Amino acid sequence: MKLATYKDGSRDGQLLVVSRDLLTAHFATGIATRLQQVLDDWNFLSPQLEDLYQTLNQGKARHAFAFEPRQCMAPLPRAFQWADGSAFPNHIDLLSRARGGEAPLDFMVDPRIYQGGSDDLLGACDDAVFADAAWGIDFEAELAVVTGDVAIGTGADAALDSVRLLLLANDWSLRHLVPGELAKGFGFLQSKPATAFAPVAVTPDELGAAWRGGRVQLPVDVAWNGQPVAHIDAGAEMALHFGQLIAHIARTRRLRAGSIVGSGTVSQRDAAAGYGCIAEKRAHEILDGGSAATEYMAFGDRLRIEVKGLDGGSVFGAIDQRVAALADAG
Amino acid sequence: MKLATYKDGSRDGQLLVVSRDLLTAHFATGIATRLQQVLDDWNFLSPQLEDLYQTLNQGKARHAFAFEPRQCMAPLPRAFQWADGSAFPNHIDLLSRARGGEAPLDFMVDPRIYQGGSDDLLGACDDAVFADAAWGIDFEAELAVVTGDVAIGTGADAALDSVRLLLLANDWSLRHLVPGELAKGFGFLQSKPATAFAPVAVTPDELGAAWRGGRVQLPVDVAWNGQPVAHIDAGAEMALHFGQLIAHIARTRRLRAGSIVGSGTVSQRDAAAGYGCIAEKRAHEILDGGSAATEYMAFGDRLRIEVKGLDGGSVFGAIDQRVAALADAG
Numbered sequence: 001m002k003l004a005t006y007k008d009g010s011r012d013g014q015l016l017v018v019s020r021d022l023l024t025a026h027f028a029t030g031i032a033t034r035l036q037q038v039l040d041d042w043n044f045l046s047p048q049l050e051d052l053y054q055t056l057n058q059g060k061a062r063h064a065f066a067f068e069p070r071q072c073m074a075p076l077p078r079a080f081q082w083a084d085g086s087a088f089p090n091h092i093d094l095l096s097r098a099r100g101g102e103a104p105l106d107f108m109v110d111p112r113i114y115q116g117g118s119d120d121l122l123g124a125c126d127d128a129v130f131a132d133a134a135w136g137i138d139f140e141a142e143l144a145v146v147t148g149d150v151a152i153g154t155g156a157d158a159a160l161d162s163v164r165l166l167l168l169a170n171d172w173s174l175r176h177l178v179p180g181e182l183a184k185g186f187g188f189l190q191s192k193p194a195t196a197f198a199p200v201a202v203t204p205d206e207l208g209a210a211w212r213g214g215r216v217q218l219p220v221d222v223a224w225n226g227q228p229v230a231h232i233d234a235g236a237e238m239a240l241h242f243g244q245l246i247a248h249i250a251r252t253r254r255l256r257a258g259s260i261v262g263s264g265t266v267s268q269r270d271a272a273a274g275y276g277c278i279a280e281k282r283a284h285e286i287l288d289g290g291s292a293a294t295e296y297m298a299f300g301d302r303l304r305i306e307v308k309g310l311d312g313g314s315v316f317g318a319i320d321q322r323v324a325a326l327a328d329a330g
Numbered sequence: 331m332k333l334a335t336y337k338d339g340s341r342d343g344q345l346l347v348v349s350r351d352l353l354t355a356h357f358a359t360g361i362a363t364r365l366q367q368v369l370d371d372w373n374f375l376s377p378q379l380e381d382l383y384q385t386l387n388q389g390k391a392r393h394a395f396a397f398e399p400r401q402c403m404a405p406l407p408r409a410f411q412w413a414d415g416s417a418f419p420n421h422i423d424l425l426s427r428a429r430g431g432e433a434p435l436d437f438m439v440d441p442r443i444y445q446g447g448s449d450d451l452l453g454a455c456d457d458a459v460f461a462d463a464a465w466g467i468d469f470e471a472e473l474a475v476v477t478g479d480v481a482i483g484t485g486a487d488a489a490l491d492s493v494r495l496l497l498l499a500n501d502w503s504l505r506h507l508v509p510g511e512l513a514k515g516f517g518f519l520q521s522k523p524a525t526a527f528a529p530v531a532v533t534p535d536e537l538g539a540a541w542r543g544g545r546v547q548l549p550v551d552v553a554w555n556g557q558p559v560a561h562i563d564a565g566a567e568m569a570l571h572f573g574q575l576i577a578h579i580a581r582t583r584r585l586r587a588g589s590i591v592g593s594g595t596v597s598q599r600d601a602a603a604g605y606g607c608i609a610e611k612r613a614h615e616i617l618d619g620g621s622a623a624t625e626y627m628a629f630g631d632r633l634r635i636e637v638k639g640l641d642g643g644s645v646f647g648a649i650d651q652r653v654a655a656l657a658d659a660g
Binding site: 011040078079080081083086104110112113114115116117118119120129130131135152153174177180181182183184185186187188189190191193194248249251252253254255256257258259326 | 341370408409410411413416434440442443444445446447448449450459460461465482483504507510511512513514515516517518519520521523524578579581582583584585586587588589656
């Protein structure tokens with residue numbers, strides 16, 4: 001099942017069921033108006049949405065309309081939790097060494113996860129607005145899951161059963177603000193402004209065999225100003241699966257329904273796969289004995305992220321954003 | 331105006347207006363059912379709640395009932411943001427030095443604020459449930475504000491105008507998990523389980539002259555197993571006021587209505603004022619040339635936090651929690 005949230009002037013938007021091919025949609029009116037509502041009462045509401053989804057896919061939904069990704073908010077325009085892991089050793093290794101440090105050896109037993117802001121999540125085609133391009137504007141292509149309720153002490157395998165939906169994310173990062181925040185130890189705050197999400201949230205069964213081992217076993221394509229810069233397998237080198245990330249959070253506290261847990265930047269050792277964030281490209285340049293030649297993003301730049309399924313179709317729809325100056329924003 | 335949220339079996343509870351003396355309450359039925367709803371539409375809904383509050387205080391509300399703090403969830407049982415600062419130099423100084431480090435000199439220009447989990451906030455009398463007492467269970471007595479919408483780049487003075495409500499909090503901390511998370515730089519995750527809040531959220535005007543300079547200029551009383559351990563002025567040594575904390579977050583991103591921003595542990599240099607967390611008491615013991623003699627909390631311990639107003643009445647009602655073992659929890 002594929003779900004999206006349309007802009008309607010409200011803070012939480014209007015829940016839609018979207019057809020598998022992303023061509024048509026149908027309001028979930030009569031079932032639920034907001035996605036959080038569905039997550040709060042998943043077992044009762046999701047089968048009703050599934051029925052509508054089947055009808056829509058069969059072309060029999062009575063009030064279907066053409067799906068317009070530009071009308072989408074984030075599937076959860078605001079969430080009660082957004083915790084983002086760092087599950088790709090290559091990403092950790094590259095960035096640690098480029099900063100002159102060493103990759104931590106314990107990240108498998110002691111995962112890196114930061115608590116992100118979740119009060120303001122961006123739609124797939126919303127402008128990413130920043131006050132200052134000198135902050136080092138960078139994208140991060142990521143997968144994420146939305147959980148149901150998770151009890152304290154839930155193990156990694158059981159935690160996987162709590163996964164309700166999968167998301168594709170762009171975790172905007174302000175690189176020049178990162179070192180100071182890392183040094184303080186209190187985590188990322190100013191360096192992690194609002195995260196953007198692809199138009200459509202999908203249930204894991206939509207991926208078929210590509211949802212395996214708690215990972216999305218599909219390539220993530222990234223284009224920067226129209227130039228392809230990444231075709232990275234999101235599963236191959238994800239050392240910690242989503243159940244392990246969730247279990248790490250749940251060690252001392254519950255997670256409540258609607259919590260979003262991210263994978264961190266998708267990354268592969270093979271440089272030919274490209275880069276899921278500019279910081280990795282720059283790390284390669286630095287570690288190759290030079291200085292960072294690739295600049296971070298400029299106002300007006302565009303960034304596109306998409307995942308194609310085993311059938312070749314777009315799974316989540318595309319994130320397609322423009323970097324905009326605050327001074328020019330409405 | 332004083333507002334609270336009653337347990338009704340739902341995730342967000344039922345909104346109440348509570349009388350100034352905390353003796354009576356009235357459901358906000360017909361105005362709003364949830365506090366977040368009021369924050370989303372403050373200018374329209376809050377005057378209606380104010381009217382009900384006046385009627386209730388005059389003893390003329392038609393369906394008033396006795397207010398029972400034990401029935402309270404957190405005023406916001408789940409929130410879209412909980413960002414907690416560290417605005418008391420004495421707290422930073424003591425804990426830094428006891429860890430063998432030095433107090434950072436730049437915390438006034440570069441505040442310490444961590445993003446906390448906000449999907450699961452505890453009611454004032456809820457048990458604080460932990461799996462392992464060896465984690466170093468500690469309380470942290472804090473003040474907090476709930477904001478309206480705040481635009482990117484809002485300055486400290488303007489940010490103060492966004493304050494809608496004041497809260498009293500107990501930011502439960504697992505001290506033995508803190509050093510590892512500080513070292514990773516990704517912020518507190520496992521070391522900061524669910525935070526608890528006093529029964530009642532109040533508008534700043536409830537404090538009269540004690541809401542001054544963006545600070546709550548009142549003492550915070552803490553009792554541990556019935557023994558008073560703190561009578562700490564929450565304003566005197568709060569180096570950064572709430573507007574400054576909010577402005578720090580807003581430098582690179584918006585805050586949306588219902589964001590909770592905390593002061594960090596209230597603290598005073600004068601040791602006679604006591605301690606707002608056990609870690610401070612232990613820091614004194616270590617810095618006085620000994621070892622930490624005071625143990626962290628044990629299962630079955632009780633913790634009470636309260637703030638009395640200029641008129642001597644309880645402002646927020648009391649946080650009164652029991653530390654419980656997960657194995658014994660329902």
